[in-house]
Amino acid sequence: MSFIHASAVSANAVMLLAFALVALLIIFFLMRAKNNARKAASWRAQVLDLHEFTRRTLGMNLRLEPGPQLAELVHEIFALEAVAVFDAELHQVYPAGHWSADPQELAQNVYYFGTSDDDPKTGLGRRVVRLGTVPIGSLVVRGKTSPSTNSAIASLIAIAFDRYRAFANESRMETERRTEQLRSTVLDGLAHAYKTPLTAIRAASTGLGEMGNLSPGQAELVALIDEQTGLLADLTTRLLTTARLDAGEVTVHATAVDVAPLIEEVVTSLGDRLASMKVELDIPEKRVVLECDRQMMVMLLTQYIDNACKYSILGSTITIRAEKVHAEIVFSVRSFGPEIPINDRERIFDRYYRSTARASRANGTGIGLSVAKRVALLHGGSVWVTSDEIEGTTFFAAIPATTHKRVF
Amino acid sequence: MMQTPIRILLVDDESAIRRALRPPLVELGFQVVDVSRGEEALQMLRAGGFDVVLLDVNMPGIGGIETLRRIRALAPRLPVLMLTVRDAEEEKVEALELGADDYVTKPFSMRELIARIRTAVRRVRAPARAEDAPIVIGELRLDPVKRKVTKRDQPLHLTRKEFDILLCLMSHAGRVITYARLLTAVWGADCREEVEYLRTFVRQLRKKIEDNPATPVYLLTDVYVGYRFADPQTFIEENVEGVAEENAPEEASN
Numbered sequence: 001m002s003f004i005h006a007s008a009v010s011a012n013a014v015m016l017l018a019f020a021l022v023a024l025l026i027i028f029f030l031m032r033a034k035n036n037a038r039k040a041a042s043w044r045a046q047v048l049d050l051h052e053f054t055r056r057t058l059g060m061n062l063r064l065e066p067g068p069q070l071a072e073l074v075h076e077i078f079a080l081e082a083v084a085v086f087d088a089e090l091h092q093v094y095p096a097g098h099w100s101a102d103p104q105e106l107a108q109n110v111y112y113f114g115t116s117d118d119d120p121k122t123g124l125g126r127r128v129v130r131l132g133t134v135p136i137g138s139l140v141v142r143g144k145t146s147p148s149t150n151s152a153i154a155s156l157i158a159i160a161f162d163r164y165r166a167f168a169n170e171s172r173m174e175t176e177r178r179t180e181q182l183r184s185t186v187l188d189g190l191a192h193a194y195k196t197p198l199t200a201i202r203a204a205s206t207g208l209g210e211m212g213n214l215s216p217g218q219a220e221l222v223a224l225i226d227e228q229t230g231l232l233a234d235l236t237t238r239l240l241t242t243a244r245l246d247a248g249e250v251t252v253h254a255t256a257v258d259v260a261p262l263i264e265e266v267v268t269s270l271g272d273r274l275a276s277m278k279v280e281l282d283i284p285e286k287r288v289v290l291e292c293d294r295q296m297m298v299m300l301l302t303q304y305i306d307n308a309c310k311y312s313i314l315g316s317t318i319t320i321r322a323e324k325v326h327a328e329i330v331f332s333v334r335s336f337g338p339e340i341p342i343n344d345r346e347r348i349f350d351r352y353y354r355s356t357a358r359a360s361r362a363n364g365t366g367i368g369l370s371v372a373k374r375v376a377l378l379h380g381g382s383v384w385v386t387s388d389e390i391e392g393t394t395f396f397a398a399i400p401a402t403t404h405k406r407v408f
Numbered sequence: 409m410m411q412t413p414i415r416i417l418l419v420d421d422e423s424a425i426r427r428a429l430r431p432p433l434v435e436l437g438f439q440v441v442d443v444s445r446g447e448e449a450l451q452m453l454r455a456g457g458f459d460v461v462l463l464d465v466n467m468p469g470i471g472g473i474e475t476l477r478r479i480r481a482l483a484p485r486l487p488v489l490m491l492t493v494r495d496a497e498e499e500k501v502e503a504l505e506l507g508a509d510d511y512v513t514k515p516f517s518m519r520e521l522i523a524r525i526r527t528a529v530r531r532v533r534a535p536a537r538a539e540d541a542p543i544v545i546g547e548l549r550l551d552p553v554k555r556k557v558t559k560r561d562q563p564l565h566l567t568r569k570e571f572d573i574l575l576c577l578m579s580h581a582g583r584v585i586t587y588a589r590l591l592t593a594v595w596g597a598d599c600r601e602e603v604e605y606l607r608t609f610v611r612q613l614r615k616k617i618e619d620n621p622a623t624p625v626y627l628l629t630d631v632y633v634g635y636r637f638a639d640p641q642t643f644i645e646e647n648v649e650g651v652a653e654e655n656a657p658e659e660a661s662n
Contacts, residue, residue, distance in 0.1 A: 195493055195514055200424035202515035207432030210518045226517070233515050255604055261611050268622050269631070294604075295632060 024050060024152060046078075046149045053077045053153065057160045062167040066160050067094035074153055080143030081123070085157060086111050088137045089165070103140055110138035116154075118147045127154035131162050187243035194236045202229045238368065241299065245374040252293045252378055259288040259322045259329060266301040267320070273309050274318070282321040290329045291402045292379055300375040301331065303368040304395045308335035311393070328381070329401050334394040340387035349373040349383055372397065414529050415457055418442040419449040419475065420464040420491060429462075432518050438525075446475030453482055459529050460487045462521075463508075465499050473502060480507045487528035491516075497632035504586050504633070511584075527582045527639050543578045546643040548617060548626060550578050559617060569594060570613050573606075577627065582639030584630045610635060 024047050053073060060069050067087040075083040075096035082097035086107035093104045109115070110126045114135065118125045122142070127150055129137040139154045205225040208214065214222060260283050267279055290297070301320075308318045312335035319334040340348060349369050369383075372395075376383045381399035416438050420426055426442045433440050441458075443449050446469055449461065461479060465472035472490060479488055490503045490511040500511050509528045512521050537543075542551045549558045555571055557564045566574065572594045577585060585593075588600040595602070610629075614621040628636045 196422045196424060199514040199516070200422070200428040203425065203428035203432075203518055203521075206517035206519060207428065210522065211432050211435045229515060257604060258608060261607055264622065265629070271623070 021047075021051065021054070024148070027148060043146070046146060049077050050149065050152050050156070054156055057156060060160060060164075062164055063171075065090060065092075066164040067092055068096075070094070070157050070160055071096035074139075074141065074157075078141070078143065078145050078149070078153070080141050080145065082140075082142045084140040086129075086138040086140075087161065088135065089161075097142075107138050107140050110140060111135060116151075118150065125150040127151060129154050129158045129161070131158045136161055184243040187239055190239070192240070194232070198229055198233050198236065202226060202233070205229065238371070242371050242374070245371060245378070252296065254291045254293055257290050257292055257294050257297065259283065259290055262290075262294065262297060263301060263320055263322060266298055266305060269298075270302065270305055270309070273306065276314055277309060277312065278315070278317040280317055280319045282319055284323050288322055288324055288329060289401070290399060292399060293375075296375045296378065297399070300372045300397055301333075303372045304331070304333040304397070307368060307395065308333050308393075311335065312337040324401060325398070327401055328398045331397045331399070332394050334392050336392045339389050340385060340393055345385050345387065348385060369395075413437055413439050414459045414525065415439045416441070416525065417449060417452055417458045417461045419444070419446065419461065419467070419472075421445065421467040422464070425464075425491075429518075429521075433522075436522065446470040446472065446478075449475055450478055450482065453479060453486070458486065459532075460489065460525055462489050462491060462525075464491045465496065465503065466493075473499070473506065476503055476506050476508055485532060487532055489521075489524055489528060500633050501586050501588070504584065505588070509583065523639075527641065530641070531582070537579075543581070545578060545581055545638065545640045546626065548578070550574060552579075557617075564616050566613070566616060569609060570616070573609055573613060574617070574627075577635055577637040581637040582641070584634050584636040586634040588634075590634060 027043070056073050056077065057070065060066065060073075065087070067085050067090065071083050071085040071094040074080065074085070080097060082095070082099045082103070084093055084095045084099070084103035084107040086093045088111055093107045095103050111128060114128050116127045123144065125139075125141045125143075125145065125147065127139045128135045129139055136158060139150070139157055141150060141153070145153070205222050208222050209219065209226070260281075263281060263283070267274060267281070305318065305320065312318065316336040319332075321330075321332045321334070323330055349372070373383050376397050376399060379399045381397060383395070383397045385393065385395050387393040414437075416433060418426060418429060418433075418440055420429075420442070421444045423444070426444070430440050430442060441452060443452060444467075446463075446467055449463070452458070453461070463472050463475060463479075467475075470478075476488060476490070479486065484507070487509045488507070490500065490508045491514060492500050492503070492511050493514050503511060509531075510524050512524055540553045542549055544550075547560050549561075551557075552575055557566055557571065557574060573590065576590055576593045587603045587606060591600045591602055591606055595605075599605070610627060611621070614624050614627055617626055618624045626638050628638060630636050
């Protein structure tokens with residue numbers, strides 16, 4: 001993966017290099033046309049040096065920071081007295097050659113004040129290193145190179161910086177992807193490994209119950225084992241689901257889904273958990289149809305409603321609403337409970353994130369809402385929450401009404 | 409009346425599960441033989457004498473699905489219950505389409521497992537029902553010839569398709585019917601993918617046959633797999649228990 005991308009970066013660099021060289025060659029030929037043989041010879045030498053410099057930057061080790069390598073290369077190839085390269089992103093000045101004073105401030109000032117000039121007296125050349133029009137560093141040289149060569153060096157340094165950044169970015173993304181994949185695999189493996197012991201425990205505890213002859217105390221303990229096994233099993237299933245969603249091993253099987261029965265089904269399936277709450281369904285339009293992966297949407301809604309149940313005042317009303325707004329179906333689940341602190345409203349959808357304000361009172365796992373978010377994202381939709389003491393807390397999910405079948 | 413004990417062949421590669429299932433089954437009067445591989449199961453079945461097979465789906469070797477396929481070739485009517493996990497709905501559908509009678513989802517309760525075993529065995533042992541005989545389940549009565557449905561003797565007005573769905577489900581009461589099978593039975597093979605269509609009909613049907621459509625007792629959903637009409641036995645058992653309790657004080661006074 002990274003190799004493919006790195007070579008694509010190189011291809012761009014090669015094109016830029018070709019462009020730079022053609023430009024220099026044109027100048028070279030113009031000089032020759034002027035019949036300025038001495039200058040032409042010196043130019044020719046500098047063009048060859050630039051060619052060498054380009055060749056060497058392409059061979060640079062992209063895993064190491066580019067500044068020191070570039071400073072050394074420029075110093076060596078162009079036979080300069082001294083070189084300083086400033087990398088604005090890393091905020092580092094890399095000197096090479098002999099500087100009587102530390103060139104740090106000098107190089108930084110070039111960047112900050114945007115001075116690009118050449119002083120024939122001191123032989124000092126200063127260039128802002130730009131990528132396109134964006135300054136990304138600076139170059140200071142002392143020696144016998146011509147102003148156009150100095151400019152060409154600065155351009156080549158910009159390209160080298162850019163290649164390095166693209167490569168670093170790509171490797172970081174690759175690393176993140178691999179870490180995520182590994183984590184998902186571990187989670188998946190763990191969840192599967194839990195299933196067998198859970199099944200054995202549940203069969204054993206309920207088996208004891210079926211065999212009968214238990215004292216009331218024994219029966220109570222058996223029921224407790226059964227109930228707790230249920231909780232563990234539920235958690236395991238949820239872990240498995242997130243692991244799969246995260247690993248991207250999910251295909252969105254989109255079908256046309258009638259929203260009203262979908263919501264009713266979720267409410268029915270939550271059954272006992274909603275028993276102590278008032279539930280209101282609010283679907284203004286008669287028939288709202290959504291193209292989505294039904295199974296995933298059930299997960300999202302279950303999560304929202306279950307969450308509302310967990311964090312709301314016993315006996316209060318949970319309002320579930322779905323309406324078409326332009327090209328999206330907006331689902332919302334509103335409940336009354338403690339306000340979600342403003343700092344938490346974004347992060348609450350991150351996995352394992354549990355608001356410190358609420359951690360003590362509900363038995364959440366910090367997984368559920370991240371599942372809801374993943375489901376919405378997989379459908380090209382979004383999630384958010386609003387919360388205030390008087391208006392209550394409302395979780396939203398906006399899903400495009402028509403989605404194209406996509407494979408992730 | 410002493411019934412012949414039900415003989416179970418339990419196939420699961422996890423010894424913990426075999427060890428957990430065996431004692432309660434044995435104590436409740438079942439005979440249990442357990443093996444850990446599909447290959448062994450097929451060997452045992454060739455000798456015959458089993459009433460039902462409990463078959464794990466995920467096993468090393470030929471695995472549960474292939475074992476099921478071979479069992480069906482060997483014994484087309486032998487009840488087979490699959491032991492599956494919750495997030496493997498496609499496997500459940502595959503097993504049902506290959507002729508599995510039912511499935512239970514791990515981690516299941518013993519009560520659920522035993523009820524499913526009894527239902528499956530009873531179905532095979534029961535004398536074949538005449539195809540045009542009325543079907544009575546709970547308070548519902550369906551007459552396939554007159555195409556009439558009554559609830560507590562009150563006629564229900566069903567559309568043709570609603571009746572067809574109900575007929576298909578009630579004549580297989582207690583068994584899960586996959587979406588594809590139900591769609592094929594009522595609309596034909598071209599429509600086997602139209603699950604959403606089916607859901608709309610089921611929703612209407614529930615409004616007509618259930619007391620409370622939000623908590624159905626007759627027309628049940630097997631999430632992601634299909635629909636199941638409630639096992640007639642569940643209504644009979646409830647009634648029997650009710651009757652027994654009512655009768656108890658009288659007997660005591662005599």
